[in-house]
Amino acid sequence: MPSLIDLALEGRQVRHHAPWPRSVVDTRAWNFAATELARGRWNLLGLWGEPATVHMAVMDEQTAEIAVLSLDCPDHSYPSVGLRHPPAVRLERAVNDLFGLTADGSPDRRPWLDHDQWGVRFPLGDRIETPSKAPLYRFLPAQGDGLHQIAVGPVHAGIIEPGHFRFTASGETVVRLEQRLGYTHKGIEGLMTGAGLARAAELAGRVSGDSTVAYAFAFSRAAEAALGLVVPPRAVWLRALLAELERLANHLGDVGAICNDASFALMHAHCSILRESVLRACDSAFGHRLMRDIIVPGGVRRDLDPDGTEVIQATLAEIRLRFPALVELYDNTASLQDRTVDTGVLKPALARQYAAGGYIGRASGRSFDTRRNLAYPPYDELRFEVPALNEGDVNARVWIRVREVEQTLSLIDQILQRLPKGPAATDPGLQPEPREALAMVEGFRGDVLVWLRLRNGLVERCHLRDPSWFQWPLLEAIIENNIVADFPLCNKSFNCSYSGHDL
């Protein structure tokens, strides 16, 4: 039984791929990896294309070994991974839409991101300058007596991003939910190609606005790994501070918003106030409420001064004062518990199969957090716990967020106490040869993955994978046998990104 490393060594190793290996493998090894994914021995981290190559990143969760396997596709096709391992299906559909590479044997050949509106097919591969004239998109069927369909979106009733949900219901009970996404596809990976580092970092920070820090962080780490760049210690710690502030604001907002979807507006109001206090502190300390464009390859563009530290500390004190009472309110409101407990249960086996990241995986027994499992700096020097539960319901996803708020408060304390002195940035420089790297960073909703190849200071190819890719499909699964009215609650407890997924 070859290990992941053995498999990677078996192929032709690519030079200058950091920090994990990338190998060009043959079809046999590719299929072997697909089988191992299906057996649950490895996790699929991502699958993406280039004009004549398909790549997949896999991880052995036990050993935290990661490898990128690449398969050349001279005839524009490759053996489907999704055939054996369903989490790959949507990724393969996207690869086909963007690059024109077909997954042979795929159980689902429908387009995914391509809605036949671009005026061009395979925009990142061998372009065809005509629309696809694709047949009408067919949703998957459901059969039975008295079934009816409910079509929701892409424009939603609430203040959220666009996407389409097709429910098939029997009375109030959902029999099948199918998502159709891609409405916010902006072609970011296309814009990345040929961009300089500064412009590319700016684009990365605009993949999903609520995770702008996580994306800039992951992109910068990938660029630095590719260039072999050492970032000044102060920048390393400041980045973690920014990432934790982003996590804090989002988790606080989510806890309130989930309760709001159970018509418990009081929690929403209180949590919004706390979230707003964090965003205002970020604005005073770093000059932008969402801390956009602060992390760049080489360091951070804005240092923290004593006033900023003070504002952040005052905000933490306020949250420590007020949040416990809100948690108690959540825990002791029977009508609210009635909505969240046992609703939208994600079974641990499914969370494992999809390698679901963030609070979704951790509420269903998958104790994985890149801050701990991959221990990138400065998290290797910080004390924190990764909370996990097995219930997998809306309630568990709320509690994971609550516990993570507590952990994040402690992390911010530690960072502020131990923030090293010195410069906050260094010049990234450039390398004429191609340099590749993969980086993963823990955003608030899970692991953000960035893979890139740089040449002469320009991005030759950059792939950004949002955690939502492996979470959206699970939302379809958990809503089954729940009532339609509980969908907003389930959806909010997942809070997947449309922008990050559609890219």
Add this chain to the structure above:
Amino acid sequence: MRKLLFQSLFRRPVTEQAPSSDAAAVTELATAVAYYDLERFGIRFVASPRHADVLLVTGPVTRNMREALQRSYDAMPNPKWVVATGDCARDGGCFAGSYAVVGGVAEVIPVDLHIPGCPPAPTVMLKGLLALLEQAELGAVTP
């Protein structure tokens, strides 16, 4: 009298957030509602463009969203206003030139007001919306 007209014009829901391609603007918008209590200004977010006086659009208009944007606008009763929110909604911002992006909101439907920012802070959005109300009030009295 003007005050009365204003009240009647905007007693009903004012806004509807539609085609957004920018999660940042969406979260900031949500803050504006929850934290700044937009309702005290007569502004309320509604569930359908059919109930809306103002269409608030965030992010660049993607090609995949173009039809939904047009149909949202068409579904609104007259008189109606459109607010393009954020730098991307003006001209596509840093996404301009992509095969998947049409550009700014004005490429698809007429825009009455643009609120700058990346994304605009909730207070800036609030100011913009209040300015629009004021203008609409004047417009309602003048003819």
